[in-house]
Amino acid sequence: MRVLAAMSGGVDSAVAAARAAEAGHDVTGIHLALSRNPKSYRTGARGCCTIEDANDARRAADVIGIPFYVWDLSDRFHEDVVEDFVSEYAAGRTPNPCLRCNEKIKFAAVLDRAVALGFDAVATGHYAQLRTAADGTIEMHRARDMAKDQSYVLGVLTQEQLAHSLFPLGDTPKPEIRAEAERRGIAVAAKPDSHDICFISDGDTGGWLSEKLGSSEIGVNRSGSIVSTDGETLGTHEGSWRYTIGQRRGLKIGTPAADGQPRYVLDIEPVSGTVTVGPRSALAVAGLSAIRPRWCGAVPDGPLECTVQLRAHGDEHRAVVLVDGDQLSVDLLDPASGIAPGQAVVVYHGSRVVGSATISATRRAA
Amino acid sequence: MSVYLDHAATTPILPEALSAMTDQLGRVGNASSLHGSGRDARRVVEESRETIARALHSRPGEVVFTSGGTESDNLAVKGLYWARRAEDPRRTRILSTPIEHHAVLDPLHWLGTEGAKVELVDVDQVGRLDLDAFRAAVESDPESVALVTVMWANNEVGTVQPVAEVVEIAHAHGIPVHTDAVQALGQLPLDFAESGVDAMTVTGHKIGGPYGVGALVVRRELQPTALLHGGGQERDIRSGTIDPPAIAGFAAACEIAVAHQPELSARLAELRDALVDGVRREVPDAIYNGDPVDRLPGNAHLEFPGCEGDSLLMLLDARGIECSTGSACDAGVPQASHVLLAMGSSEEFARSSLRFSLGHTSTRADVDALVEAIAPVVERARSAGIATRSR
Numbered sequence: 001m002r003v004l005a006a007m008s009g010g011v012d013s014a015v016a017a018a019r020a021a022e023a024g025h026d027v028t029g030i031h032l033a034l035s036r037n038p039k040s041y042r043t044g045a046r047g048c049c050t051i052e053d054a055n056d057a058r059r060a061a062d063v064i065g066i067p068f069y070v071w072d073l074s075d076r077f078h079e080d081v082v083e084d085f086v087s088e089y090a091a092g093r094t095p096n097p098c099l100r101c102n103e104k105i106k107f108a109a110v111l112d113r114a115v116a117l118g119f120d121a122v123a124t125g126h127y128a129q130l131r132t133a134a135d136g137t138i139e140m141h142r143a144r145d146m147a148k149d150q151s152y153v154l155g156v157l158t159q160e161q162l163a164h165s166l167f168p169l170g171d172t173p174k175p176e177i178r179a180e181a182e183r184r185g186i187a188v189a190a191k192p193d194s195h196d197i198c199f200i201s202d203g204d205t206g207g208w209l210s211e212k213l214g215s216s217e218i219g220v221n222r223s224g225s226i227v228s229t230d231g232e233t234l235g236t237h238e239g240s241w242r243y244t245i246g247q248r249r250g251l252k253i254g255t256p257a258a259d260g261q262p263r264y265v266l267d268i269e270p271v272s273g274t275v276t277v278g279p280r281s282a283l284a285v286a287g288l289s290a291i292r293p294r295w296c297g298a299v300p301d302g303p304l305e306c307t308v309q310l311r312a313h314g315d316e317h318r319a320v321v322l323v324d325g326d327q328l329s330v331d332l333l334d335p336a337s338g339i340a341p342g343q344a345v346v347v348y349h350g351s352r353v354v355g356s357a358t359i360s361a362t363r364r365a366a
Numbered sequence: 367m368s369v370y371l372d373h374a375a376t377t378p379i380l381p382e383a384l385s386a387m388t389d390q391l392g393r394v395g396n397a398s399s400l401h402g403s404g405r406d407a408r409r410v411v412e413e414s415r416e417t418i419a420r421a422l423h424s425r426p427g428e429v430v431f432t433s434g435g436t437e438s439d440n441l442a443v444k445g446l447y448w449a450r451r452a453e454d455p456r457r458t459r460i461l462s463t464p465i466e467h468h469a470v471l472d473p474l475h476w477l478g479t480e481g482a483k484v485e486l487v488d489v490d491q492v493g494r495l496d497l498d499a500f501r502a503a504v505e506s507d508p509e510s511v512a513l514v515t516v517m518w519a520n521n522e523v524g525t526v527q528p529v530a531e532v533v534e535i536a537h538a539h540g541i542p543v544h545t546d547a548v549q550a551l552g553q554l555p556l557d558f559a560e561s562g563v564d565a566m567t568v569t570g571h572k573i574g575g576p577y578g579v580g581a582l583v584v585r586r587e588l589q590p591t592a593l594l595h596g597g598g599q600e601r602d603i604r605s606g607t608i609d610p611p612a613i614a615g616f617a618a619a620c621e622i623a624v625a626h627q628p629e630l631s632a633r634l635a636e637l638r639d640a641l642v643d644g645v646r647r648e649v650p651d652a653i654y655n656g657d658p659v660d661r662l663p664g665n666a667h668l669e670f671p672g673c674e675g676d677s678l679l680m681l682l683d684a685r686g687i688e689c690s691t692g693s694a695c696d697a698g699v700p701q702a703s704h705v706l707l708a709m710g711s712s713e714e715f716a717r718s719s720l721r722f723s724l725g726h727t728s729t730r731a732d733v734d735a736l737v738e739a740i741a742p743v744v745e746r747a748r749s750a751g752i753a754t755r756s757r
Binding site for chain 1: 676677679680681683684701746747749750
């Protein structure tokens, strides 16, 4: 096969490219330039977006012995991921930009372009496993290394996208990948794992959003009240985007709760700027609704007994999912806590990903 | 063997330059030392200087060796600006064009942050300086102009600039003129004395010489302020231990490039026309950018509507055909060409172009290979173009 290996400059995608090449595929490496104004050097542990990362990816491609190019997708990334991220926060939701990037960039813009250019598949360093079922369906399963499993952020991929995807790392624990990179002479073996949001270089999401939204015309209140569930005003804040449901730290409320227990963000109402806080028990969620479903294969027919995951690296919850057109209704058999609209619910059957949807509302436990 | 159509980026070394260089590599001797070995090294350097001066029609003392085009451009732009302003503090303006190489534009931009008033005079649709606008810019306040810098021929679209007219207009007011002639050397007749320019950038690796060596040819009356301070080896304008092997290789290449220039230019122009005709026969909507006549003989700059230049480059590369998107590369991140934007192109069109550049090793077979490959490559890139286009 002709394979396009997306190389971030990190160790995982480099080993993925090396494995694809070693498997006999005709591999070409690409680095995605996603930032409009790339910084020269990495700050912290982010896996992409600087010129140093592009150079690391190029060096890895040299070592593997494959051609290498940089594709500029900064405009598409900005439109589809960054702007969406900002407007989701403005609407009081908590988006996951990695899912969005996989859905719109890596396995859409890049994959479409790759197929048009004559490639058969795109290989990435994601930790997930693909298996072909008896009927020819491509199934996506959790990675063998559950600590690194990334099937959650890939839950948006459709059968068509999976048919053109390769995840060469899914069967291997991460420490072995590092050792393999070392053995292969890939210099980035010691590079730290990337985490957080790649386009917020200092990791300060609240500050970054303040810059984007502080002077915005989107109708977001710069400041507002922090209120209790009884409607009592406990304090003020400078931008509801600084909060996410389930957040405990940084509330800066002067008066302690009557019972002395810590308080958590329960609800965010971006238009009035009201942030509601309350006890941990009020975060418990018994069910949720979700929209914009994306199915990896067949659409579930009737109530599906399954497990769901509600955030990256979050727990599995037993659940019953009912699909009604573009709506999902999820009853949680194991209660969840601190679930924010905007996050994705990814539906699993055993280790297999069934599909995903965006959480639109939650139902509090009685 | 690859089909190498990127001579404007760098050109294969000439055997004569290689042997001139390797002859020196094993020898000891600092050209500034006073003993026999030093004198031997110095002799190689001075003979090379004389060879280059002869080839470029300058005096040997006017040839200042540097590390290449970028250093020569920086030395000319910054050094002449500083020196001229030191003579007369009213001289704060620098006139140039928006299509200069980054080795000129970036120093200009930096000087702008240090108080210089940089004016980039418009070019027309083929990338040629608007002389009326240039004259008006000079004559609006000639006393305030420290320097004019206009390239001899553009590295991306190949358009030759009206340097003689620029010199005439600037010299009428005693303003010195620098020109970046990196692409012109070996492809166009270049006569430093006759051109009247006051400073001229040339470099080794674009003419079949080694990397890392070039020169600023600068009139003896001018003393640009040094960028590198130290031993003052090169006329006190440039410090750093002199590199006899590189300079010997550069001189050998320069001599041959200039001697063969008329014949090479004729041959390249013919090949280039065959390339352009062939590509446009296969891809009828391809657009030929730059001045169709007054251009570098080895340059063919073509726009392929609906295609991303980097898709085209990758598909051709996979077939062993090597060219360039002709745009500035920041660690391989393609940017829309500032040259095409200055010529009035939209950002989208500016990203749809390829530069094919021919040189001393180019053959008809290279051109034929490209013409044979181009139609399917363009078709494929066009279908891929839709996938990543911004909405």
